[in-house]
Amino acid sequence: MHEIFINYRTGDGDHLAATLDEALRHRFGDDAVFRDGRSIRAGAEYPHELLTHLRRSQAVLVVIGPQWATTEELRREDDWVRREILEARACRIPVVPVLADPSVRWLRRELLPSELAWLAELQAARYTPYHSARDLALIGDALLDLVPALDRAEQPPADEPAAGTSNSTTGGRHGTVVQGRDFGGDVAGTIYKGNTGPFNTGPGDQYVNAPRLSGDGATYVAGDSHGGVRHVFRRERDSRRDGNTP
Template sequence: MHELFINYRTQDGKETAHRFDDELSKRFGTDSVFRAQKSIAPGTNYVDTLIQGVRRCRVLLALIGTSWLDAPDQKRPDRRALTNPGDWVRREIEEAFAAGVLVVPVLLGRHVEQLDPLRLPRSLKALAECQYERYAMRTGQADLARLGDRLVRQVPDLASLDRRGAEPKATSKIPSGATTIRNDQQSGGIGAVHGDVGSFINEAHGPLHTGTGSQINGPQINGDGTNHVARDNHGGIHQRFGDAKRPGTEK
């Protein structure tokens, strides 16, 4: 079912209708947007398709350009199209009001003024009282994004179709066998390590041992005493006292 119906007058809204269709279809899916030229299949009864399309949609977007209000009737150029009960722009909006569809006037351009109810047929006077949106080619992408955001908040069915959700947080995938070291702003101690690299020591402030034997925390003796620790020590500390023999002095 089409959630959004684009209502526009060919004389001043055709290109904009294409832009709305493209952008909104990207966000909500092409089947969610009804635009007559796209959505009515060849050979289909267009009258029934248009009426049913309006009645079944959730939102009708009435694109109102500079010529929308005073566009001449194609059959009788001496009168405005809106005064003709058979004008399709008028009929679609009337059907939307009758069906309880949310109608959103979209003013195209910065110089299009809000509608004057005195210049509208009685059946369309409510259109002048609907909160409108504004769209301009220069800020088109931002305007459509804002419109979409507001419609999502108003129409739950659109929220479920919205493809512009929060961007997923970046996650690091660790290849099999790779080594990753995490610190997490640790001060001192041994950090968390994944892989086969042993232990990662960050700002150690005391004796540490990462081998397989006993940890030796013996005093440091200079001059007449020396500590000897060989590889992985499994015993105690062997100390030798006396004058240290220098190379070449042994007898």
């Protein structure tokens, strides 16, 4: 359900209406905000859609542009900006005026049509382009106070990672890479915990930091070797060990 209804006049505050729409949807979710230019589908009956969503909303933002209070349209009974505000009043929906520019003065009763004079008694929010992030956050906070249900729909900040586990590997790798911490039950495979050196998971022997010597004799050379290394091995039967000597 659309909790927030944005009321604005085309040509005098519509840019801020779009900015509010985007910022509040980002904070509270797409379904939390109604703005006619985006929310009414093509072919829908315009008056019915406007009034239906307005009556179901929990707060109405009235965007006040520089010419808003003095325009002739606001004094006509068929003006939709005027009709939406009066409908919100009749339905007892909270109305928040949003002054769209630093040049916009606070509303004054004598400058408003008599039916809308009560708007001058409402605390207004102000938006300034050079403090946009701060002002949009304050408007969102004010809406949270008016509509507690928005707290359940509030989205996490974009730079806050979602809860969960993240794993990564770098460099060359072949076969299966597994990262594990605690295991319960049976695990198919081999688990290595707390290893402090290389280990081999394939067939064959492993020799780490030591030469492999086997056979009757061997020559082991470590470091730099300049020139040749020559060695000869002979194996002679020891007759005495064969028991041939008396």
